[in-house]
Amino acid sequence: MTPSEIQSIKQRFGIIGNAPSLNYAIQVAAQVAPTDMTVLITGESGSGKESFSKIIHALSPRKHGQFIAINCGAIPEGTIDSELFGHEKGSFTGAQEARKGYFEVTNGGTIFLDEIGEMPLGTQARLLRVLENGEFIRVGSSKVQKTDVRVVAATNVNLLDAVREGRFREDLYYRLNTVPITVPPLRERGDDIYLLFRKFATDFSDRYRVKPISLTTEAVQELQRFRFPGNIRQLKNVAEQMSVLETDREVDARRLRGYLPADQASRLPMLVHAAGTATDGAGNNYSERDLLYKVLFDMRRDMTDLKKLVLDLAGGQRPHETQELLRQNSHLFSGNSMAVASYEGPNGRPLRAENTGNDYILHPRDLHVEDATDYEEEPQRVEDIPHETEEETLSLEAKEKEMIIKALKKHNNKRKYAAHDLGISERTLYRKLKQYDLEQA
Numbered sequence: 001m002t003p004s005e006i007q008s009i010k011q012r013f014g015i016i017g018n019a020p021s022l023n024y025a026i027q028v029a030a031q032v033a034p035t036d037m038t039v040l041i042t043g044e045s046g047s048g049k050e051s052f053s054k055i056i057h058a059l060s061p062r063k064h065g066q067f068i069a070i071n072c073g074a075i076p077e078g079t080i081d082s083e084l085f086g087h088e089k090g091s092f093t094g095a096q097e098a099r100k101g102y103f104e105v106t107n108g109g110t111i112f113l114d115e116i117g118e119m120p121l122g123t124q125a126r127l128l129r130v131l132e133n134g135e136f137i138r139v140g141s142s143k144v145q146k147t148d149v150r151v152v153a154a155t156n157v158n159l160l161d162a163v164r165e166g167r168f169r170e171d172l173y174y175r176l177n178t179v180p181i182t183v184p185p186l187r188e189r190g191d192d193i194y195l196l197f198r199k200f201a202t203d204f205s206d207r208y209r210v211k212p213i214s215l216t217t218e219a220v221q222e223l224q225r226f227r228f229p230g231n232i233r234q235l236k237n238v239a240e241q242m243s244v245l246e247t248d249r250e251v252d253a254r255r256l257r258g259y260l261p262a263d264q265a266s267r268l269p270m271l272v273h274a275a276g277t278a279t280d281g282a283g284n285n286y287s288e289r290d291l292l293y294k295v296l297f298d299m300r301r302d303m304t305d306l307k308k309l310v311l312d313l314a315g316g317q318r319p320h321e322t323q324e325l326l327r328q329n330s331h332l333f334s335g336n337s338m339a340v341a342s343y344e345g346p347n348g349r350p351l352r353a354e355n356t357g358n359d360y361i362l363h364p365r366d367l368h369v370e371d372a373t374d375y376e377e378e379p380q381r382v383e384d385i386p387h388e389t390e391e392e393t394l395s396l397e398a399k400e401k402e403m404i405i406k407a408l409k410k411h412n413n414k415r416k417y418a419a420h421d422l423g424i425s426e427r428t429l430y431r432k433l434k435q436y437d438l439e440q441a
Contacts, residue, residue, distance in 0.1 A: 006030075012058075013054060013055055014051075015048070016195050017189055017192030017196065021184040022184055025052065025184070026055065028179070037179050038150070038179070039053075039181060040155070041154040041181045042154070043154070043184070043185070044231055047183045048183060048232055049183050050114065052181055053069065053152045053154065060150070065108040065109030065110065066108075067109055067110045067112070068110075069114060070083070070112065070114065071115055073114075073115040077120045081122070082139050083102060092139070101136070101138065104136075104145065106147075107149060110150045110152060111150070112153075113151060115154070115156070116155050124172050131176070185231055186235060193223055196235055201213040201243060204240050204244075210243060210249075211249045212249070215256065216250060219252050219256045222253040223260075226264070227264050227265065228264075298425045301425040301428070302425060302428070401438070403422065407421045
């Protein structure tokens with residue numbers, strides 16, 4: 001399909017966005033629409049799966065037939081067979097007259113079965129017969145009836161996992177999954193998030209007769225970084241809340257965060273744009289290549305610090321000095337991926353510092369010092385080894401804190417230049433600022 005044809009479908013069905021994954025899903029829906037193939041639409045809740053079922057029906061030869069959307073999770077298990085396939089009079093308590101089911105009513109049309117993963121196993125067997133032979137039997141009847149209905153199903157769960165757990169029939173899964181369509185979640189659609197927000201803000205301004213909400217540049221970046229587990233439905237709710245509650249119609253990032261739950265914020269460290277640039281936490285723009293170089297240089301600085309630490313440890317330090325060096329450079333051993341750091345000392349023996357989560361276990365018998373035989377055979381914890389004076393540790397920390405403050409003042413709080421002046425990486429300086437509570441310095 002040409003881009004103009006895809007754009008025409010978007011305008012017809014009110015779909016907003018230009019994400020490549022969205023355009024591909026629309027293209028697949030349009031290509032499969034003229035056939036009678038069964039379609040399975042997968043995507044998270046609130047991502048707009050029902051819109052694709054309408055595209056398939058409207059572009060198919062069945063467009064003049066009836067279209068019915070059914071939420072399988074909203075119908076009680078005891079009545080779903082009656083709703084879908086109908087029942088005879090007296091077939092169960094309360095069945096005072098015969099009733100046609102959806103498969104009988106929509107003969108020649110399309111049925112959209114949303115949340116198909118919630119359908120009971122017994123009903124799944126009945127549905128499989130409809131898909132295979134076009135036959136069904138009303139509840140309480142023995143007469144086989146025919147129907148010509150196209151089925152479009154949708155789910156927000158992994159049906160293969162449901163098959164493995166015995167909650168969904170494997171034969172039905174493969175019968176439904178003739179043509180799969182994946183609807184992308186909102187967080188993967190990039191600039192579409194802001195386009196949708198503007199559309200919703202305009203709609204609500206017309207409804208409530210107020211000026212449309214607008215966002216600052218920082219607020220737009222904050223909006224695009226948000227994870228949106230509720231997808232389009234959640235974004236629409238946020239736009240409506242702001243349209244009603246905000247007195248100042250231009251909203252900045254701080255006020256926007258008040259409408260976005262903190263526990264749903266994105267865990268991504270930066271926002272990557274389509275143009276190949278990224279924004280860090282300070283709002284600075286970098287190309288992807290610059291970011292890669294920056295990470296590599298930071299890693300090299302940390303490795304230099306780590307080598308210096310190892311040389312100090314291997315150079316005959318006393319136990320309490322070794323423990324102090326480990327404490328001061330604990331950031332070099334942080335993270336689950338480095339449970340044990342192992343290096344070779346000057347005597348060829350391994351030198352190990354083991355991270356146990358809350359402290360370090362030093363193996364002193366691996367150090368090459370004169371009185372190594374006096375150490376205990378079992379590794380000792382940091383807190384079990386006596387320290388000469390607490391004042392020495394405090395004075396070292398105070399000196400380090402003082403030097404950091406001086407460097408920041410010298411460079412007008414520009415951390416990049418302060419870190420360069422101190423001979424440490426910007427990331428290490430950031431950790432030190434948090435350690436000494438100097439983030440506002």
